[in-house]
Amino acid sequence: MEDKYTTREHTAFAHKFTRHAIASILGAIFSMGLCIAAGVNDLNVWSAFFAVIMVGCAIYALGYLRYRLMHVHCPECNTLCETYNDKTIRQWIANCHRCNIRWKLGVGSKSTSNIN
Ligand SMILES: [Zn+2]
DSSP: OOOOOEEEEOHHHHHHHHHHHHHHHHHHHHHHHHHHHHHHTTOHHHHHHHHHHHHHHHHIIIIIHHHHHHSOBOTTTOOBOEEEEETTTTEEEEEETTTTEEEEOOOSSOOOTTOO
16 A cells, blocks of 8 residues: 655644643642642632642643644644554654645654664
8 A cells, every 4th residue: 555645744733732731731730739738728718729720720631632632734734634643653643635744743752763
């Protein structure tokens, strides 16, 4: 079976995705700290408040980022790509069927690029 796809880097996606991921993880850690601090000081209302924010950040991280991964638009033609996790290179890939481009999203478990 011939492979007509060209592989290109979708750099804009990785930048945006990483920013959102870091922001939501930091938000979750920060609010968890505040939640514990408020709990220790018997400020139960604040503790509950920060617990809600923490859960919100966690849901955002899992839900929104997952949604972003599944709804990648081709930078060339703006078509919705088919996204999947390529286990061999341990990275998320978005295929554009119109341009025949395989976009490497630069997201996934960090792989050393020189494994041969
Ligand atoms: Zn395209």
